[in-house]
Amino acid sequence: MNKLFCSVEERFVNPLFEVFDGGDFILSSYRDIEERLTQVQVYFPDPEPPRTVDGDRADAERRLSDALEIVGAKAKIEYTTIPDEDWKLSYRRHFTTERIGDRLVVRPPWEPEPESGMVVTLDPGLAFGTGKHETTRACLEYIDSLSGEGGSFLDMGCGSGILSIAATKLGYSPVAGFDVDQEAVDASAENAEMNGVKVEYFRYGLGAKVRRELPKADLVAANILGPLLIRFADEIAPCVARHVIISGILTELYPEVLAAYESRGLVEVSRRTIGEWTTGLLKRPDNP
Numbered sequence: 001m002n003k004l005f006c007s008v009e010e011r012f013v014n015p016l017f018e019v020f021d022g023g024d025f026i027l028s029s030y031r032d033i034e035e036r037l038t039q040v041q042v043y044f045p046d047p048e049p050p051r052t053v054d055g056d057r058a059d060a061e062r063r064l065s066d067a068l069e070i071v072g073a074k075a076k077i078e079y080t081t082i083p084d085e086d087w088k089l090s091y092r093r094h095f096t097t098e099r100i101g102d103r104l105v106v107r108p109p110w111e112p113e114p115e116s117g118m119v120v121t122l123d124p125g126l127a128f129g130t131g132k133h134e135t136t137r138a139c140l141e142y143i144d145s146l147s148g149e150g151g152s153f154l155d156m157g158c159g160s161g162i163l164s165i166a167a168t169k170l171g172y173s174p175v176a177g178f179d180v181d182q183e184a185v186d187a188s189a190e191n192a193e194m195n196g197v198k199v200e201y202f203r204y205g206l207g208a209k210v211r212r213e214l215p216k217a218d219l220v221a222a223n224i225l226g227p228l229l230i231r232f233a234d235e236i237a238p239c240v241a242r243h244v245i246i247s248g249i250l251t252e253l254y255p256e257v258l259a260a261y262e263s264r265g266l267v268e269v270s271r272r273t274i275g276e277w278t279t280g281l282l283k284r285p286d287n288p
Contacts, residue, residue, distance in 0.1 A: 001082050002044050002053060004060050006068070006075035007037040011250060011276045014133065015071040016040055018225040018248070025060045040064075040075075100140045104166060109194065120166050122191050135247040136162060138272045138279035139223050142245050143167050146281075151218025152176075154239060157248075158201060161188030163221050168197040176215055180205035206232040216241050223247040223279075230260045237264040240284060247279040254278040 008016070013029050020027045026043040042060045046053055061077055068075055097107040097114060105117035113119065143153075143163060147170035155164035155177030164177040165188075177199060179185050185203050192199045204212055206228065218241045222229060226249040229236065236244070244266065249257050251273055258268060258280060266282040273279075 002046070002057065003080050003082055004042040004057070004064055004077055005039050005080070006064070006077045007039050008068070008073045008075050009036075010038050012068075012071050012073040013038050013040065014135065014248060014277075015225055016067050016073070018228065019070045020067040021063055023059075023063065025063060100137055101144050103170075104140055104144055106140075106162065106166075118166075118169055120162060120169065121194055122160055122162055122165070123187075123194070134274035134277040135223050135249075135279060138274055138277070139163055139221050139245050139247050140166055141272065142279070142281050143172075143219070143221065144170060146219060146243060147171055149218070149242070151242065152215070154215055154217035154220045155199075156206070156220060156222040156236065156239075157224040158188045159184050159223075161191045161199065161201070163223065164188065164199045164201075165192055165195050165197055167219070167221075168192075168199055169195070172219065174200070176200040176202070176217070178202050178204040178214075206235050211235075214239050218242040220244040221247070226250055226253040226257050229257050233260040233264055237261060237266060240266065240282075243269070243281060243283045245279060245281055247277070249278050249280070250276055251278040254280065258282075 017027060024044065028041045028043065030039045030041065042064050044056055044060055047056050057079060064077055097105065097111050099105050099117065103118045105114045105119045106122055107114060107119060109121050109123055140163065143166055150171055153164065153167040153172035153175045158164055158177035158179045161177065164175050168175045177188060178201065180203070182203050185201050188201045216239050220236070220240050222236050222244060229246055229249065246257060246261065261282055267285050269281045269283050271278055271280045
């Protein structure tokens with residue numbers, strides 16, 4: 001297995017996952033708690049002829065360089081090779097059971113079942129979303145706090161399916177989610193089946209040339225990225241029947257994102273800042 005890697009500040013990691021045009025290449029990240037920077041990695045196997053390792057390496061480096069430029073990060077890209085088995089299992093070493101709020105517990109299937117809590121069993125594979133990232137945690141806390149109201153739920157950018165699976169277990173119904181990445185859609189469906197819950201997942205990208213009618217939901221979770229929340233506000237806002245969680249926003253950009261949704265008739269209920277990220281809860285003014 002081949003690996004390209006570079007080190008960036010943690011605030012660039014989520015944006016890189018959003019903008020990386022990977023093709024057949026796999027993006028991952030790892031942060032040692034004793035280190036200041038996070039390592040971002042692109043994995044790819046030895047190709048079949050006529051493709052070559054050098055050719056794929058150049059292609060992967062170009063794609064990673066483009067993503068770094070888009071998010072404004074500067075980093076030196078390096079290359080190495082690793083044994084296949086180390087790559088396949090490496091992410092498991094960094095995903096452990098996590099308690100979120102008063103009730104939710106997110107655990108990987110290779111760890112023991114917790115004795116208490118509402119458990120979401122999750123194998124993220126290559127999809128984004130384990131409950132460890134600040135934006136995912138804030139979304140889960142809001143989903144839990146609003147669960148007494150029930151109603152329908154829509155997960156925009158479902159990643160691993162963590163938000164929609166948690167919403168289903170907390171009593172929301174019906175629940176749906178979509179992602180632009182088919183691997184994320186597949187991972188979400190597999191995780192929903194593992195948890196014994198029913199969620200309708202489908203592939204869709206906001207701003208697609210061929211639009212589909214998105215379902216309107218009592219609670220919408222849009223954990224994507226600040227600039228995308230602004231760009232696609234006209235498509236996101238009409239889906240909100242009662243509340244929307246806007247997340248994936250670097251704190252300095254939050255006022256601009258909030259203004260985009262206030263101009264479309266939504267009002268802020270509260271916001272949560274964890275680290276460098278701010279997540280907002282907005283509502284329709286005619287709803288409590």
